[in-house]
Amino acid sequence: MPTWTLKKLAARLLQSTGRPRPVPALRSGLEALDDRVMPSVSVFPYGEALYITGTAGDDAVAVTRSGGQLTVTTRAGNGPAVSTAVPVVPWMYIQFAGFDGNDSFSNETDIPAYADGGNGNDDLRGGSAADTLTGGAGDDYLNGGAGNDAIDGGADNDIIHGGQGNDVLTCGAGNDYASGSDGNDLLIGGTGNDFLAGGAGDDAFDPGTGTDTLTGGTGWDRLSIAARAAGAEVQNTQVVFRQVTATGFGSVVETVGCPDVETVELWGGAENNRFDAIGYTGTVMFHGGAGADWLRGTGGGDVLNGGEGNDTLSGEGNFDILNGGAGNDALYGGDGNDNLDGGDGNDALYGGAGNDTLTGGAGNDGLYGGAGFDRVAENARYAVVYVGADAVRSYFWQGAFMEFDPITEMEVVAVTGGAENNWFSANGYTGSVEFRGGAGNDTLLAGTSGDAALFGDAGNDTLGGGIGFDLLRGGAGNDTLTGGAGNDRLFGEGDDDTLSGGFGNDVLDGGDGNDVLGAVVTVGGLSGGWRQYTFADEPGDDVLRGGSGNDTARGGSGNDVIEGGSGNDTLGAVLVNVRRTNNDSIYYWEDIGEDGNDVIRGGDGDDTIKGGNGNDKLYGEGGNDMLGGETQLAYAQLSGDGYAYGFDLYGEAGDDELYGGTGKDILGGGTAKTSSTGAASTSAPATRSSTPSDRSTSTSTSRWRPTGT
Numbered sequence: 005m006p007t008w009t010l011k012k013l014a015a016r017l018l019q020s021t022g023r024p025r026p027v028p029a030l031r032s033g034l035e036a037l038d039d040r041v042m043p044s045v046s047v048f049p050y051g052e053a054l055y056i057t058g059t060a061g062d063d064a065v066a067v068t069r070s071g072g073q074l075t076v077t078t079r080a081g082n083g084p085a086v087s088t089a090v091p092v093v094p095w096m097y098i099q100f101a102g103f104d105g106n107d108s109f110s111n112e113t114d115i116p117a118y119a120d121g122g123n124g125n126d127d128l129r130g131g132s133a134a135d136t137l138t139g140g141a142g143d144d145y146l147n148g149g150a151g152n153d154a155i156d157g158g159a160d161n162d163i164i165h166g167g168q169g170n171d172v173l174t175c176g177a178g179n180d181y182a183s184g185s186d187g188n189d190l191l192i193g194g195t196g197n198d199f200l201a202g203g204a205g206d207d208a209f210d211p212g213t214g215t216d217t218l219t220g221g222t223g224w225d226r227l228s229i230a231a232r233a234a235g236a237e238v239q240n241t242q243v244v245f246r247q248v249t250a251t252g253f254g255s256v257v258e259t260v261g262c263p264d265v266e267t268v269e270l271w272g273g274a275e276n277n278r279f280d281a282i283g284y285t286g287t288v289m290f291h292g293g294a295g296a297d298w299l300r301g302t303g304g305g306d307v308l309n310g311g312e313g314n315d316t317l318s319g320e321g322n323f324d325i326l327n328g329g330a331g332n333d334a335l336y337g338g339d340g341n342d343n344l345d346g347g348d349g350n351d352a353l354y355g356g357a358g359n360d361t362l363t364g365g366a367g368n369d370g371l372y373g374g375a376g377f378d379r380v381a382e383n384a385r386y387a388v389v390y391v392g393a394d395a396v397r398s399y400f401w402q403g404a405f406m407e408f409d410p411i412t413e414m415e416v417v418a419v420t421g422g423a424e425n426n427w428f429s430a431n432g433y434t435g436s437v438e439f440r441g442g443a444g445n446d447t448l449l450a451g452t453s454g455d456a457a458l459f460g461d462a463g464n465d466t467l468g469g470g471i472g473f474d475l476l477r478g479g480a481g482n483d484t485l486t487g488g489a490g491n492d493r494l495f496g497e498g499d500d501d502t503l504s505g506g507f508g509n510d511v512l513d514g515g516d517g518n519d520v521l522g523a524v525v526t527v528g529g530l531s532g533g534w535r536q537y538t539f540a541d542e543p544g545d546d547v548l549r550g551g552s553g554n555d556t557a558r559g560g561s562g563n564d565v566i567e568g569g570s571g572n573d574t575l576g577a578v579l580v581n582v583r584r585t586n587n588d589s590i591y592y593w594e595d596i597g598e599d600g601n602d603v604i605r606g607g608d609g610d611d612t613i614k615g616g617n618g619n620d621k622l623y624g625e626g627g628n629d630m631l632g633g634e635t636q637l638a639y640a641q642l643s644g645d646g647y648a649y650g651f652d653l654y655g656e657a658g659d660d661e662l663y664g665g666t667g668k669d670i671l672g673g674g675t676a677k678t679s680s681t682g683a684a685s686t687s688a689p690a691t692r693s694s695t696p697s698d699r700s701t702s703t704s705t706s707r708w709r710p711t712g713t
Contacts, residue, residue: 044058044059044061044063044080044081044083045057045058045059045063045065045078045079045080045086047076047078047088047090049090049091049093052093052094052095052096052097053096053097053098053099054067054074054076054090054096054097054098054099055099055101056076056078056098056099056100056101056109057100057101057103058080058100058101058102058103058105058107058122059080059081059103059105060103060104060105061080061081061104061105062080062081062105062106062107062124063078063079063080063081063102063103063105063107063108064078064079064107064108065077065078065079065100065107065108065109065110066078066109066110066112067098067110067111067112067113067115067117068112068113069092069112069113069114069115072091072092073089073090073091073092074089074090074091074092074113074115075087075088075089075090076088076089076090092115096115097115097116097117097118098111098113098115098116098117098118098119099117099118099119100117100118100119100120101120101122102119102120102121102122102124102126102140103122103123104122104123104124105122105123105124106124106125106126106127106142107121107122107124107126107127107128108126108127108128109121109126109127109128109129110129111129111130111131111133111135111149112131113131113132113133114131114132114133115131115133116131116133116134116135116136116151117130117131117133117135117136117137118135118136119135119136119137119138120138120140121137121138121139121140121142121144121158122140122141123140123141123142124140124141124142125142125143125144126139126140126142126144126145126146127144127145128144128145128146128147129146129147129149130147130148130149130150130151130153130167131149131150131151132149132150132151133150133151134151134152134153134154134169135148135149135151135153135154136153136154136155137153137154137155137156138155138156138158139156139157139158139160139162139164139176140158140159141158141159141160142158142159142160143160143161143162143178144157144158144160144162144163145162145163146162146163146164146165147164147165147167148165148166148167148169148171149167149168150167150168150169151167151168151169152169152170152171152187153166153167153169153171153172154171154172154174155171155172155173155174156174156176157173157174157175157176157178157180157182157194158176158177159176159177159178160176160177160178161178161179161180161196162175162176162178162180162181163180163181164180164181164182164183165183165185166182166183166184166185166187166189166203167185167186168185168186168187169186169187170187170188170189170205171184171185171187171189171190172189172190172192173189173190173191173192173200174192174194175191175192175193175194175196175198175200175212176194176195176196177194177195177196178194178195178196179196179197179198179214180193180194180196180198180199181198181199181201182198182199182200182201183201183203184201184202184203184205184207184221185203185204186203186204186205187203187204187205188205188206188207188208188223189202189203189205189207189208190207190208190209190210191207191208191209191210191218192210192212193209193210193211193212193213193214193216194212194213194214195212195213195214196212196214197214197215197216197217198211198212198214198216198217199216199217199218199219200216200217200218200219201218201219201221202218202219202220202221202223202225203221203222204221204222204223205221205222205223206223206224206225206226207220207221207223207225207226208225208226209225209226224267225267226267226268226269267286267287267288267289268281268284268286268287268288268289269288269289269290269291270288270289270290270291271291271293272290272291272292272293272295272297272311273293273295274293274294274295275293275295276295276296276297276298276313277292277293277295277297277298277299278297278298278299279292279297279298279299279300280298280299280300281300281301281302281306284302284304285302285303285304286302286304287302287304287305287306287307288301288302288304288306288307288308289306289307289308289309290306290307290308290309291309291311292309292310292311292312292313292315292329293311293312293313294311294312294313295312295313296313296314296315296331297310297311297313297315297316298315298316299315299316299317299318300317300318300320301318301319301320301324301338302320302321302322303320303321303322304321304322305322305323305324305325305340306319306320306322306324306325307324307325308324308325308326308327309327309329310326310327310328310329310331310333310347311329311330312329312330312331313329313330313331314331314332314333314349315328315329315331315333315334316333316334316336317333317334317335317336318335318336318338319335319336319337319338319340319342319356320338320339321338321339321340322339322340323340323341323342324337324338324340324342324343325342325343326342326343326344326345327345327347328344328345328346328347328349328351328365329347329348330347330348330349331347331348331349332349332350332351332367333346333347333349333351333352334351334352334354335351335352335353335354336354336356337353337354337355337356337358337360337374338356338357339356339357339358340356340357340358341358341359341360342355342356342358342360342361343360343361343363344360344361344362344363345363345365346363346364346365346367346369347365347366348365348366348367349365349366349367350367350368350369351364351365351367351369351370352369352370352372353369353370353371353372354372354374355371355372355374356374356375357374357375358374358375360374417430417433417435417436417437417438418437418438418439418440419437419438419439419440420440420442421439421440421441421442421444421446423442423443423444424442424444425444425445425446425463426441426442426444426446426447426448427446427447428441428446428447428448428449429447429449430449430450430451430452430454430456430470431449431451431452433451433452433454434451434452434453434454435451435454436454436455436456436457436472437450437451437454437456437457437458438456438457438458438459439456439457439458439459440459440461441458441459441460441461441463441465441479442461442462442463443461443462443463444462444463445463445464445465445481446460446461446463446465446466447465447466447467448460448465448466448467448468449467449468450468450469450470450472450474450488451470452470452471453470453471453472454470454471454472455472455473455474455475456469456470456472456474456475456476457474457475458474458475458476458477459477459479460476460477460478460479460481460483461479461480462479462480462481463479463480463481464481464482464483465478465479465481465483465484466483466484467483467484467485467486468485468486468488469486469487469488469490469492469494469506470488470489470490471488471489471490472490473490473491473492474487474488474490474492474493475492475493476492476493476494476495477495477497478495478496478497478501479497479498480497480498480499481498481499482499482500482501482517483496483497483499483501483502484501484502485501485502485503485504485512486503486504486506487503487504487505487506487508487510487512488506488507489506489507489508490506490507490508491508491509491510492505492506492508492510492511493510493511493513494510494511494512494513495513495515496512496513496514496515496517496519497515497516498515498516498517499516499517500517500518500519501514501515501517501519501520502519502520502521503519503520503521504521
C-alpha cells in the first residue's frame with residue numbers, strides 16, 4: 005500500500021505543550037516511598053511529574069483534585085482500591101503507562117495528562133486541560149474531555165471523542181470512529197475504513213488510505229488531503245476514499261460528495277494528479293504538483309492551482325480562481341465571474357459565461373472571454389500587443405514583444421508594459437482597452453470601436469484612439485496623441501507634445517512644454533498600416549489647453565476652446581482662451597478660426613488672432629494685438645496697455661463690433677455693419693472709412709478701413 009504524507013498537527017500540539025519526561029531510573033533511596041506504592045500499580049511524583057505505572061494485567065486509575073492535593077485511586081485486577089495523596093506542584097503534569105491488559109485511566113483534574121494504554125482494550129479519559137491520549141493496540145475508547153486534546157487511537161478498531169476544545173484526532177490501523185464534538189477539530193483518518201464526524205465548530209478532515217466516511221456537522225468545515233503516491237475516490241452521499249490506480253495519474257480523486265463539509269482541499273504530489281469534485285456542492289481548493297495535473301472544481305467558488313507541468317483546470321460554476329502556474333496549461337472558468345491566470349508557458353484561457361478576468365502571463369497565450377463582460381489583464385516585460393476579433397495571443401520574447409492576436413468575446417483588455425519599448429494594438433477589436441506603456445518609447449493603439457484608456461508613462465510615446473470615447477495621457481516625454489472619432493480627452497502632460505482630437509467634442513491639454521494641439525499628425529492606422537490624419541479640418545466642439553511653453557493650437561470647424569497657457573503660442577479655433585503669465589505673442593495663422601461662431605481671447609502678450617467664417621468674437625486683452633475676423637466677425641475688443649502700439653482689427657463681411665482699447669488701434673470693418681470703439685487717451689481723434697453699415701468708436705488714435713483697402 006502507498007504511504008500518504010500527512011501534516012500531523014498533533015505533533016505540533018505536543019511540541020507546544022511539551023513532551024512528557026521519561027520515567028527516571030529507580031534509585032536506592034526510593035525504598036522509603038513503599039508506603040505510597042501499590043503492590044501492582046506504582047504512583048510516585050518526580051519533579052513536576054506524577055508517574056503512574058500499571059502492570060501487565062488490567063489496571064484502573066482515577067485521579068481527582070481537591071485544592072492543592074491530588075488523590076490517585078488505583079486498582080490492579082480484582083484487587084482492592086488504594087488511594088494515594090500527592091501534593092500539587094507548579095507546572096505539574098500526569099503520565100500514565102498502562103502496558104498490557106485492558107486498562108482504564110480517568111483524569112478528573114485541570115492538570116494535563118499523558119496517557120498510553122498500551123496493548124489491550126483500554127478506556128482513557130482526559131480532564132479539563134490539554135491531554136494527550138494514545139490507545140495503542142486493541143479496541144480502545146478515548147475521550148479527551150474539555151481542553152485542546154491530541155488523541156491517537158493506535159491499532160485496531162477504536163472510538164475517539166474529542167470533547168470540548170480544539171482537538172486533533174488521529175485514527176490508526178483499523179476501522180475507527182472519531183468525533184470532534186465541540187470546537188475546531190482536525191480529524192485524520194488511518195489505514196482502515198474510518199468514520200469521521202466533525203461535530204460543532206470549524207473542523208478539518210484529512211482522510212486516510214482506507215474507505216472513510218466524513219460528516220462535517222455545524223460550522224465551516226474543510227476536507228484536506230495531502231500529497232500521496234496514489235489517490236482516492238470520493239463518492240457521492242458520503243466521502244469514501246479508497247486506493248485507485250489510474251494510468252498516467254499518481255493521485256486520483258474522481259468524485260466528491262461531502263455532507264456538511266463546506267471546503268475540500270487536496271494537495272497533489274510530484275506525479276500526475278487527477279482531482280474531480282463533480283457531485284460536491286461546496287468549495288474546493290485543489291493544488292496540483294510538478295506533474296501534468298487534471299483538476300475540476302464544483303458549483304462552488306473554487307481555487308485550482310496547477311503548479312508545474314502542463315495542467316488542465318476547470319472551474320465549473322460560481323466564482324472560481326484558476327492559476328495555471330508553470331507549463332502549457334488549459335484553463336476553463338465555466339459559469340460565474342472567474343479569475344484565470346495562465347502563468348508561465350503557452351496557455352489557453354477560456355472564461356466561459358460570466359464576467360471574467362483573464363491574464364495570460366509569460367508565453368504564447370490564447371485568451372477567450374465567452375459570454376459576459378470580460379477583461380484581459382496582462383503585465384508585459386517587453387511587449388507588442390495585438391488585440392483582434394477572434395482570440396488573444398501574448399508573446400514574451402526577451403527584448404522583443406508581447407502580442408495579442410485576435411480576441412474573442414472580450415469586453416475589456418488591460419495590458420501593462422515594462423521598461424522597454426512596447427507596442428500595444430487592438431487591431432479589429434470592438435471592446436474597451438486599457439493600455440499602460442511603461443518607461444520606453446511606446447505605441448498604444450485602440451480598437452476599431454469601444455472606449456480606450458491609453459497611458460504612455462515615460463518615454464516618447466505614440467497614442468492613437470479609436471471611434472469610442474477615449475482617454476489618452478502621454479506622461480513624460482515628447483508624445484504624439486491622436487483621439488480619432490468620438491469625444492476624447494487628450495493630456496500631453498510634460499515635455500513637447502502633439503495632440504489631435506479628430507472628430508467629436510474633444511479636450512486637448514498639452515501640459516508643460518512646447519506643444520502642438522490640433523495639428524496634422526501621422527500615426528499607425530487601425531488597419532495595421534500607416535495613415536495620415538488631418539484633424540484640423542474635422543468638426544467637433546473641442547477644448548485645447550496648451551499649458552506652459554510655446555504652443556501651437558488649432559481646432560476644427562466646431563465650437564472649440566483653446567487655452568494656450570504661458571509661452572509664445574499660436575492659437576486658432578472657434579472658442580479660444582489664451583492664458584499666459586509672460587509677455588508672449590500669438591502669431592498669425594491663415595484661416596485659423598475655421599467655420600463656426602468663434603470667440604478668441606488673446607490674453608497677455610502681443611497677439612495676432614484671426615477668426616474665420618461665422619459670427620466671431622475676438623478679445624485681444626493685454627499686449628499689442630492684431631485681430632482679424634474673416635466674413636462674420638461679430639465682436640472684437642482690444643485692451644492694450646499705455647505703451648501699446650499698433651493694433652489692426654479686420655471685421656471682414658458680417659456685423660462687427662470692434663473695440664480698440666487704450667493703445668494705438670487699427671480697426672477694419674468689412675462690407676457689413678461694423679462698430680468699433682477705442683478707449684480714452686491723449687492721442688489724436690480716430691479716423692474712419694466711409695462704409696455706411698459699420699460703426700466704430702474710438703477716442704484713441706485709430707484707423708477704420710474696409711477690407712482690401
